[in-house]
Structure formats: structure tokens, C-alpha cells
Amino acid sequence: xxxxxxxxxxxxxxxxxxxxxxxxxxxxxxxxxxxxxxxxxxxxxxxxxxxxxxxxxxxxxxxxxxxxxxxxxxxxxxxxxxxxxxxxxxxxxxxxxxxxxxxxxxxxxxxxxxxxxxxxxxxxxxxxxxxxxxxxxxxxxxxxxxxxxxxxxxxxxxxxxxxxxxxxxxxxxxxxxxxxxxxxxxxxxxxxxxxxxxxxxxxxxxxxxxxxxxxxxxxxxxxxxxxxxxxxxxxxxxxxxxxxxxxxxxxxxxxxxxxxxxxxxxxxxxxxxxxxxxxxxxxxxxxxxxxxxxxxxxxxxxxxxxxxxxxxxxxxxxxxxxxxxxxxxxxxxxxxxxxxxxxxxxxxxxxxxxxxxxxxxxxxxxxxxxxxxxxxxxxxxxxxxxxxxxxxxxxxxxxxxxxxxxxxxxxxxxxxxxxxxxxxxxxxxxxxxxxxxxx
Numbered sequence: 001x002x003x004x005x006x007x008x009x010x011x012x013x014x015x016x017x018x019x020x021x022x023x024x025x026x027x028x029x030x031x032x033x034x035x036x037x038x039x040x041x042x043x044x045x046x047x048x049x050x051x052x053x054x055x056x057x058x059x060x061x062x063x064x065x066x067x068x069x070x071x072x073x074x075x076x077x078x079x080x081x082x083x084x085x086x087x088x089x090x091x092x093x094x095x096x097x098x099x100x101x102x103x104x105x106x107x108x109x110x111x112x113x114x115x116x117x118x119x120x121x122x123x124x125x126x127x128x129x130x131x132x133x134x135x136x137x138x139x140x141x142x143x144x145x146x147x148x149x150x151x152x153x154x155x156x157x158x159x160x161x162x163x164x165x166x167x168x169x170x171x172x173x174x175x176x177x178x179x180x181x182x183x184x185x186x187x188x189x190x191x192x193x194x195x196x197x198x199x200x201x202x203x204x205x206x207x208x209x210x211x212x213x214x215x216x217x218x219x220x221x222x223x224x225x226x227x228x229x230x231x232x233x234x235x236x237x238x239x240x241x242x243x244x245x246x247x248x249x250x251x252x253x254x255x256x257x258x259x260x261x262x263x264x265x266x267x268x269x270x271x272x273x274x275x276x277x278x279x280x281x282x283x284x285x286x287x288x289x290x291x292x293x294x295x296x297x298x299x300x301x302x303x304x305x306x307x308x309x310x311x312x313x314x315x316x317x318x319x320x321x322x323x324x325x326x327x328x329x330x331x332x333x334x335x336x337x338x339x340x341x342x343x344x345x346x347x348x349x350x351x352x353x354x355x356x357x358x359x360x361x362x363x364x365x366x367x368x369x370x371x372x373x374x375x376x377x378x379x380x381x382x383x384x385x386x387x388x389x390x391x392x393x394x395x396x397x398x399x400x401x402x403x404x405x406x407x408x409x410x411x412x413x414x415x416x417x418x419x420x421x422x423x424x425x426x427x428x429x430x431x432x433x434x435x436x437x438x439x
Contacts, residue, residue, distance in 0.1 A: 330360055379423050
């Protein structure tokens with residue numbers, strides 16, 4: 001087998017960062033990355049099972065490239081669909097040689113050695129109860145300015161609709177020293193923004209009992225050279241006031257909190273096994289709104305969960321207006337394998353789910369329009385993310401995680417990763433327009 005590889009990543013930011021660590025591990029084991037499947041000896045698919053029909057998309061992709069098997073190429077399915085489907089993948093796609101869930105990534109070097117030795121069916125599927133995390137110094141970070149650190153893996157929440165506890169295993173946290181050591185190495189390498197990751201990032205519990213999550217946030221934000229620290233995704237059950245206090249106290253902590261509510265109805269939240277009420281959630285929102293800094297709030301919403309009534313939907317809509325989210329990510333419910341909700345009667349027709357989703361999006365759009373209008377005339381510091389040459393604009397992101405397209409009178413456009421002060425001149429429901437201030 002040629003020691004070249006191609007990897008395709010599906011799904012969330014955690015999957016993308018997992019791929020950075022997998023790529024780094026492969027390269028440390030002597031593999032070279034290529035950009036085309038046809039040039040690779042090993043083809044990996046890092047999969048996500050959150051979205052509807054996720055496994056179908058993976059098998060479709062595998063089927064597209066099975067003709068390459070005759071050229072001696074090897075295939076690996078890793079990630080959530082690998083854990084979910086397990087050895088059934090070998091039955092559906094016999095040309096696959098390696099199937100591994102994310103909890104087994106730390107064993108990747110040994111699995112690669114077995115693959116190179118000619119083994120045909122290698123699995124890493126039995127580690128969901130492990131206490132170990134996937135820590136490696138070999139991370140192929142794709143962005144030289146913004147980097148990610150996974151501080152907690154797995155999930156213990158078992159929400160009725162969610163497959164993550166069954167695919168990523170139980171919650172297990174890295175030590176605070178391990179996280180800080182990696183953050184310091186990143187700062188020394190020139191990174192100025194760090195994002196801490198976890199399925200429930202604020203459920204972090206330091207195995208060495210040295211730091212709370214809020215204390216870890218503050219410590220990362222105090223590292224010389226780090227200008228921005230973000231974290232995602234938080235769970236309301238573990239969202240504590242000291243997190244807001246840390247954001248107020250440490251200027252490098254970004255003034256943005258992503259706090260998924262999923263529904264504004266306590267009845268639906270109970271059916272979802274979220275284990276909090278609407279009032280519990282709104283209490284946490286009140287902490288954020290009482291902060292000295294103006295903290296942007298975003299959320300996730302599921303519509304059409306089994307048993308959701310029109311009254312439940314209206315409660316979600318009124319919650320959106322009461323909180324005044326800067327953005328939401330809203331989805332129609334779809335049953336996922338192995339979850340408790342799969343046994344619930346999915347009684348809401350698809351066309352009703354589509355209608356309900358649009359109702360929420362329309363009402364949220366007006367809230368966002370008003371929220372973004374408040375930034376008119378404001379001066380923001382932006383991190384440059386790219387350039388739109390056709391429009392002669394620069395693309396930047398604020399500490400509140402808002403996208404700003406801006407112009408500059410300078411003959412040379414600011415470099416990606418640099419920081420620029422910009423005055424906001426025009427607002428839209430999802431973005432802002434501005435002009436760079438003379439430096």
C-alpha cells in the first residue's frame with residue numbers, strides 16, 4: 001500500500017479538528033497527504049451521524065470510489081457513523097479495511113501498522129467507556145491564526161434525540177495542564193485565537209481538580225500572544241454564572257455565548273430529556289444580559305419533535321423574541337439510530353415541520369435585523385479571514401462572532417489573521433458592512 005492518504009471530513013467543528021489530529025498522526029507515521037482520491041493509497045472518511053441520512057451519504061461516497069479498490073487502495077471509515085454502524089460497514093462495503101470510532105483514535109498508529117501488514121478488517125469500536133482522551137502533539141492545523149483545542153470528549157447527557165453519547169462515548173476531560181501546555185505551544189507558534197471545543201464544553205471537569213471550566217477559560221485568555229478565546233458548545237445544565245464573570249473579567253475572552261435551548265416549551269424539553277425548564281434557561285440568559293460587556297447570544301432549535309403542538313411552537317417563538325438571539329441554527333427533527341426518541345411516534349408530517357421551521361426563521365430574521373442595526377456607526381476590531389476580490393472587500397469577524405465585510409483605502413489589503421479597526425456603515429440581518437479606519 002502506498003503511504004499516501006486522502007481524507008474527507010463530514011460534520012461539525014469537532015470532526016474537523018479530529019481530522020486535523022488524524023492528519024497529523026498519519027503524517028507522523030510517514031504518510032503523505034494528497035488532494036485527490038486517485039493519488040491516495042489510503043482513503044479515509046471522517047463521518048458525522050447527527051444529520052438525517054448521514055450514513056446513506058457515507059455509503060454513497062464509498063460506492064462512488066469502490067472502483068479504486070482494484071488499484072490496491074485501502075478504505076477507512078472513521079468517526080460517528082463508523083461507531084454507529086460498526087462491523088455492518090464491512091457487510092455493506094466489503095472493500096473497507098478499517099472502521100474506527102473517535103474514542104479509539106489514540107490507537108490509530110497500531111491500527112495503521114496492522115493495515116500495512118495486510119489485515120483486511122480492523123476495528124476500533126470498543127472504547128466508548130474509556131477514560132482516555134485523544135491527545136497528540138501532531139496536529140495538522142489548517143488555519144495558522146485560529147486554532148482549536150478539544151478539552152472534553154464524549155457526552156453523558158443522553159438527550160432523547162441525540163446520537164452523540166452512543167457514538168463518542170462517555171464524557172472525559174483533559175487535565176488543565178495538558179490544555180494550557182497545548183495553548184502555550186500554539187501561542188508560541190503564532191496563533192492569536194484559540195477555540196475550546198467539546199460536545200458540552202462547559203461540562204469540563206479537570207481530572208487533576210486544579211481548575212473549573214471558567215478558571216480554565218481565564219487561564220487560556222491570559223497566555224501572552226493570545227488575543228481571542230472562544231468556546232463551543234455549552235449545555236444549559238452546566239452553564240454557571242462564573243463563566244459570565246470570567247468573560248467580564250478577561251478581555252481576551254470573546255463576548256459571545258452559544259447556548260442551545262432546542263425548544264422554548266418546558267413540555268417539549270421534558271420529552272427531549274434536556275433536564276431543565278424554560279425558566280431555568282432564561283435565568284442563565286439573565287446572567288449573560290446582566291454582564292458588563294454586551295455578550296452576543298446564539299442558539300440551536302429543533303422543530304417538529306414528536307408531540308410538539310402549535311402552542312409549544314409559539315412558546316419557542318416567544319422565547320426567541322424574549323432572548324433576542326443574534327443568530328440561531330434551526331433544524332427539523334429527524335429520528336437518529338439508537339436514540340430513545342426513535343421509539344416515539346413521529347406524528348408530525350414533514351410538510352408541517354417545514355412550515356414550522358419557516359415560521360421561526362421569519363420571526364428570528366426580524367429580531368436579527370434589529371440586533372444588527374444597533375451596530376451602525378460602531379467601531380469594531382476584526383480578525384481578517386479572507387478577501388472578496390470581485391467586490392474589493394475584506395472579510396472579517398468580530399469578537400461577537402459576527403461577519404463584517406469592509407473596504408479599505410490602503411493600497412495593500414490587510415493580511416489574513418491580522419486585526420483591523422472598522423467602522424460599521426451598513427447593516428443586514430446576517431452580516432455587517434464597514435470601512436477600515438486609517439491606522
